Amino acid sequence: MRIFHALEVSASGLTSERLRLDLIANNLANANTTRTPDGGPYIRQLAVVASRQSAPAAQTFGSQLDVALARTGNGVQVTGIMRDPTPPVLKYDPAHPDANADGYVLLPNVNVVTEMVDMVTATRAYEANVTAMNASKQMLLKALEIGRG
DSSP: OOTTHHHHHHHHHHHHHHHHHHHHHHHHHTTTOOOOTTSSSOOOEEEEEEEOOOOOOOSSHHHHHHHHTTTSOOOEEEEEEEEOOSOOEEEEOTTSTTOOTTSEEEEOSOOHHHHHHHHHHHHHHHHHHHHHHHHHHHHHHHHHHHHHO
16 A cells, blocks of 8 residues: 555645646747648647556555555646647737738747636646645654654
């Protein structure tokens, strides 16, 4: 039985939410980028987060107990970063240097309001993982105090 399992689960959540926040910041920074090295406007990036798969357990009492008490998850992991399939926004601006022959410019598919909502949800999830980690740490410290008495 792993005593630090709850800390590992919270740490995996912290890692994934930190990456989400980094991607959101990158999306906001490039909200007006109409020309990238690949050509065309910046395309919004999203993190793909999935449940982490547990490794095959050894045949010990502790590992069997972990399998029997599998009510707790194994945390999460970022499996990749995908480009948002939403098409770029077409805006009429004939004075823009990247305008086509008809005067239209392809703008990034980044919606600032959506990014701000995503930022709030990622921040709240990060805070929840910090709270869970602190609670686990306090329980482990109390368990050590019991052993001292």
